Amino acid sequence: MIDTHCHLNDEQYTDIDEIVNNYLSVGVDKVVCASSSFSASVKAGELARKYPSVYYTIGVHPDEVEEFDINKLETLVKNASNKLTAIGEIGLDYFHNKENKAEQKQAFISQIELANKYKLPIVIHCREAYGDTLEILKQHPAKYGAVMHCYSGSLEFAREIISLGYKLSFTGNVTFKNAKNVKEVAQNIPDDSFFLETDSPYLAPEPHRGTRNEPKNVLDVAACVADLRGVSKQKLIELTDKNAIAFYKFK
Template identity: 45%
Template sequence: MIWDTHAHMDDPVYADDFPELLSRLKSAGISRVTNVGYDLSSSERSVNLAQDYDFIYAAIGVHPHNAEEVTSETWENLLRLSKQPKVLAWGEIGLDYFRDLSPRSVQKEVFIQQIKLANEAGLPIVIHNRDAHQDVLEIVKAHPPRYGGVFHCYSGSWEMAQILLNFGFYLSFAGPVTYKNARHTVEVAKKLPLDRILVETDSPYLTPEPRRGKRNEPAYVCEVVKKIAEIKDLNYEDVAQQTMKNAEHVFRLV
């Protein structure tokens, strides 16, 4: 049984075949999915999905791309949503210096505010970090999350990973770990203790090999598990079982 710890199943691309999507993930042995918000409306959709399906859980938050949209009402509504029993994390939050869709100063301010809100709500955080390694590190050092968290779709170095392990973070791997040019990510996955690894799809994005070029979906997280098992010279079932335990730990379901 596998937990896809980061997906966006509320995305409109799934509107026409959602029942089939659910059937495929069940057939693939996916027993849990965390549906992750990136703004207020997607956070609300995540909570609604979690209420409708027993195997779906929700994360709520504002992505750095959407940082400029935030108002005081956004925070009030997210805090309200955080009280829902199937909300397991605050995210995805963080910094994105690749697309820079919000000013970096605003991204930082919104990131820090959400760490504080997650601490208030008693939730771990899910961090989006793209080309912003140093600033993300400085912020989590200065504003540590009290309930831990996950670096989703990890893209940093092994040196950065060691720092994050010391802070108690888990690192999550998605489709890019299966790509031919993923030398640095593979190196991190090989060195990282299995008990600190999560797996995810970030669907509908980042489709793993051998399905790259097609729309991603939670069923394909099996390819990530397969690749981690290959990198670490372990069997598939052991990786599936341990990453499930890790997710239960970080999301505080044990």
């Protein structure tokens, strides 16, 4: 099983050897370490060099747009190992900041272009910015694929994203009792349109809610989505692994 989005590069993890052993011991054999800043991208690359099971992304999150520098980022991508699987997480966040929409959009578009140049898919962070995200994706398609990570939007928006050929991924938030919308999306989208993640150390799924999350808990996300779709956990994991491998093309 693959955790397609976690932040092993987060400073909350001071015990990475143990975290890695924890997920390997429950059958999670690959994780994608997602980056949200320049320094996190460097650290993700180091972790991918050290641990065979770790793949990674490079990117600047909309919350970190002040440090965005496309040349600096391109240098990192150019010198990356073949375990670099995507550009991300990138996108728009109007929940944390509505004052710098223009800068956020510019950084998002530049990073889509960077991904296209290096033939990589993108990982999208979108919070309270669905309309603008969709507009940018229509005008600047991600030619090698895109995933709306930690999906928490409507079923209608999910269908629009899927109609553009893009994917969704679900975190622990699908397991929360009050997450009616996300559950509805997870029940109603096509088999080939999604995969699973933890976004750890954040968003621990039930029954671990409120604790520091880690990649091994992706199995709880799988159990919940399997229930929602009325399939066995094993079948669901086979499906989402296949989708994740088609998207990230792990080398």
